[in-house]
Amino acid sequence: MVQSTKSIQHSSLIYLPELRTIQQLLKHIETFYHVSAEAQQAMHAFLEQVVLSKNEYLVKEGKICRHIYFLEHGALRGFYNLDGKEITHWFAFEKDFVTSFHSFITHQPAVENIQLIEGSVLWAISKENLNCLLNEYHDIERLVRIAYEKYYIRLEERFVNAQFKSALERYQNLLSQTPHILERVPLGYVASYLGISQETLSRVRGRL
Amino acid sequence: MVQSTKSIQHSSLIYLPELRTIQQLLKHIETFYHVSAEAQQAMHAFLEQVVLSKNEYLVKEGKICRHIYFLEHGALRGFYNLDGKEITHWFAFEKDFVTSFHSFITHQPAVENIQLIEGSVLWAISKENLNCLLNEYHDIERLVRIAYEKYYIRLEERFVNAQFKSALERYQNLLSQTPHILERVPLGYVASYLGISQETLSRVRGRL
DNA sequence: TTCTGTTTTTGACCAATGTCAAAACGTAGT
DNA sequence: ACTACGTTTTGACATTGGTCAAAAACAGAA
Numbered sequence: 248m249v250q251s252t253k254s255i256q257h258s259s260l261i262y263l264p265e266l267r268t269i270q271q272l273l274k275h276i277e278t279f280y281h282v283s284a285e286a287q288q289a290m291h292a293f294l295e296q297v298v299l300s301k302n303e304y305l306v307k308e309g310k311i312c313r314h315i316y317f318l319e320h321g322a323l324r325g326f327y328n329l330d331g332k333e334i335t336h337w338f339a340f341e342k343d344f345v346t347s348f349h350s351f352i353t354h355q356p357a358v359e360n361i362q363l364i365e366g367s368v369l370w371a372i373s374k375e376n377l378n379c380l381l382n383e384y385h386d387i388e389r390l391v392r393i394a395y396e397k398y399y400i401r402l403e404e405r406f407v408n409a410q411f412k413s414a415l416e417r418y419q420n421l422l423s424q425t426p427h428i429l430e431r432v433p434l435g436y437v438a439s440y441l442g443i444s445q446e447t448l449s450r451v452r453g454r455l
Numbered sequence: 456m457v458q459s460t461k462s463i464q465h466s467s468l469i470y471l472p473e474l475r476t477i478q479q480l481l482k483h484i485e486t487f488y489h490v491s492a493e494a495q496q497a498m499h500a501f502l503e504q505v506v507l508s509k510n511e512y513l514v515k516e517g518k519i520c521r522h523i524y525f526l527e528h529g530a531l532r533g534f535y536n537l538d539g540k541e542i543t544h545w546f547a548f549e550k551d552f553v554t555s556f557h558s559f560i561t562h563q564p565a566v567e568n569i570q571l572i573e574g575s576v577l578w579a580i581s582k583e584n585l586n587c588l589l590n591e592y593h594d595i596e597r598l599v600r601i602a603y604e605k606y607y608i609r610l611e612e613r614f615v616n617a618q619f620k621s622a623l624e625r626y627q628n629l630l631s632q633t634p635h636i637l638e639r640v641p642l643g644y645v646a647s648y649l650g651i652s653q654e655t656l657s658r659v660r661g662r663l
Numbered sequence: 664t665t666c667t668g669t670t671t672t673t674g675a676c677c678a679a680t681g682t683c684a685a686a687a688c689g690t691a692g693t
Numbered sequence: 694a695c696t697a698c699g700t701t702t703t704g705a706c707a708t709t710g711g712t713c714a715a716a717a718a719c720a721g722a723a
Contacts, residue, residue, distance in 0.1 A: 334619055349611065352604050381600075385593040388600060392589075395603040396560050402610050403557065409618040410650035411542055414680070434701065442618035444681055449702050622710070642671065652711055657672050 269294055272317045272370055275342045280393050286384040293376040297369045305345070305369070306361040311354055312347035314371045321367020322431050326439070327359040335439040338364070338428055344394065345369070364432060414443045418451050477502055480525045480578055483550045488601050494592040501584040505577040513553070513577070514569040519562055520555035522579040529575020530639050534647070535567040543647040546572070546636055552602065553577070572640060622651045626659050 269291055276282065282290075297316065299305060306312045308327060318339050325347070326335040336359070339345045350357035351374060372380075380387045408417055418441060421428060428437060438448040477499055484490065490498075505524065507513060514520045516535060526547050533555070534543040544567070547553045558565035559582060580588075588595045616625055626649060629636060636645060646656040 329619065336615060336618070349608050352608060381597070385596060388593060388596045389589070392596060392600040392603065395600065395607060399603060399607055399610065400557050400560060402607065402614060406610060406614045406617060407544060409614060410544070411537060433699095445701075446682080446703085447680055450680095453702080641669095653671075654673085654712080655710055658710090661672080 269370060271319055271342070275317075276390055276394075279397065280386070280390045282384070282386045282390055286380070286387050289380055289383065290372075290387070293372050293380065294370045295372075297371050298367070299363050299369075300366040301363050303363050304360060305363065306347045306350075306357050306359070308358055308360050309356050310350075312350040312357045313374050315344060315346040315351060315374075315377060316369040316371050318343045318345055319368040319370060321369070322364040323361055323367065324364050324432070324436055324440075325359050325361050326436075333439065335436045338432060338436075338440065340427065340431070344398075364436075409442055414441070414447050415451050417441045417443070418448065477578060479527055479550070483525075484598060484602075487605065488594070488598045490592070490594045490598055494588070494595050497588055497591065498580075498595070501580050501588065502578045503580075505579050506575070507571050507577075508574040509571050511571050512568060513571065514555045514558075514565050514567070516566055516568050517564050518558075520558040520565045521582050523552060523554040523559060523582075523585060524577040524579050526551045526553055527576040527578060529577070530572040531569055531575065532572050532640070532644055532648075533567050533569050534644075541647065543644045546640060546644075546648065548635065548639070552606075572644075617650055622649070622655050623659050625649045625651070626656065 272294075273287055273290075294317075297305075305316065305323065318341060320341050323339040323345060324335045325337045325339075326333045328334070345361065347357040347359055347361060349355065381391065408420055412420070421437070421441065428440070432440075434448060435445050438445040441448065443451075480502075481495055481498075502525075505513075513524065513531065526549060528549050531547040531553060532543045533545045533547075534541045536542070553569065555565040555567055555569060557563065558567075589599065616628055620628070629645070629649065636648070640648075642656060643653050646653040649656065651659075
């Protein structure tokens with residue numbers, strides 16, 4: 248098994264071999280593409296459980312992100328620093344795949360941080376091991392391709408929202424599309440996520 | 456090279472078998488992944504040339520977009536209508552892959568239009584035929600997967616720009632990253648693309 | 664050239680949102 | 694219940710960018 252403590256550089260990673268069960272992950276991917284039992288086995292062999300607690304970091308800016316993660320339960324945020332302010336640009340919850348994408352793909356240092364909003368359980372696979380799977384199993388390559396399609400469409404929607412909608416519209420969108428965010432994330436982070444100031448968010452909420 | 460007869464109607468696709476040469480496409484994809492000669496042959500067999508002239512539409516909102524296109528030369532824009540205004544949200548130029556992505560993937564009617572900014576030559580492949588290729592050739596599946604990664608990263612950058620940068624910063628970004636847009640696209644479209652009004656764009660340009 | 668239609672710029676004004684500072688609120692710990 | 698801390702709201706003001714209308718610049722056709 249790979250020693251991922253090195254790449255993540257946190258003393259607080261906890262491995263719980265006795266709890267290893269990737270059923271939720273397998274069940275989730277089954278909802279968008281069926282991979283062979285053999286490929287599932289292979290995935291299983293490469294996945295490592297990662298447990299972190301609130302406020303810890305999964306990825307730190309400046310470091311190369313060498314893993315992709317499946318979030319079994321918990322909540323994360325991705326943020327980067329822009330003239331002294333933290334800009335939160337995404338959240339992740341149960342059943343999301345998570346990584347610092349640009350860094351993971353290009354091997355460049357990450358420009359963003361990924362931090363735990365709640366204590367979380369994740370499954371990690373390294374880039375090298377993922378590449379093994381992609382080489383060996385056409386159906387895993389397809390699974391990834393289809394996953395990318397979903398994530399691309401999600402990002403496209405957020406882009407249009409960001410560029411062309413008012414603060415009020417963005418908030419209403421959030422309310423109707425992803426209300427769970429409001430229940431689990433401090434408003435300061437939500438404001439940043441919506442691309443507005445916390446004060447404006449507060450006022451928008453006030454007049455509904 | 457290409458005629459522009461009066462017989463071209465706004466929705467007409469013109470096929471010119473005698474001009475079929477997908478060398479540029481093959482050369483382009485070679486820059487990010489090598490596919491076998493056999494797979495190249497298969498792609499070749501499925502591609503159809505499409506020639507359209509300025510202001511014609513490649514995709515119209517409300518219709519399902521069933522093809523993905525490679526733009527050999529020319530320029531396109533994607534736009535949708537929002538309370539009476541046309542919002543241009545992307546441009547495509549030589550060597551870009553183009554489709555109404557959400558529609559193509561989900562088989563829903565397109566919400567956007569794709570219109571020609573210049574007379575263009577494209578290569579089209581239908582969703583069914585692409586699926587044949589994806590089933591038959593693991594290396595084409597990989598090619599697509601890698602292409603998605605590039606496009607995802609590109610969109611991520613645009614998203615961050617859109618959500619968190621000022622009009623001036625966005626324009627300066629455009630100048631340094633994609634100056635060719637300014638040389639080939641009317642400023643009205645560019646303003647929309649940057650998410651600002653044409654007047655603001657004009658003023659921003661004025662004070663540089 | 665002149666005419667005509669389109670694109671771009673300019674000006675006056677206004678609405679939306681940001682900034683800074685202070686107050687109010689909530690919650691955990693004692 | 695009280696304190697201390699972090700989060701959220703409120704108020705006053707500044708700034709950005711949008712809107713509308715008109716003027717100027719530009720391009721193509723006659």
